[in-house]
Amino acid sequence: MAYAKITLKNNESGAVKEAPLGFSWSLLFCGMFVPLARRDWLWVLILVVPTILSVWVGPGYFAYVSAFGTLLNIAIAAVYNRIYIRNLLHRGFVISHIEEKDLNKIKQKNAELFA
16 A cells, blocks of 8 residues: 555646555556556557566466566556656645645655755
């Protein structure tokens, strides 16, 4: 589970999104369905390729059973939430709210940013 949640708002469209920060356990277990639910179309397409490759390269089982698919999904799950937040910021979203308890966790894990 992600260690913090950040609320982002697009001032032009008024859209509000809540984004987790940290390891994406949901992506690890659900794969491309996480960006599909978030309407992150680029990452849906990006995750289709490793899923198909891991099925073909793996021993013929499901993608998450093969070693290749598992390692690939762990690597992507480690960085996906950070990439998702960065993409939202590039699309015009701004951070509108961080709970105090989450801000303290962010400061602990990223002390160099607050020095």
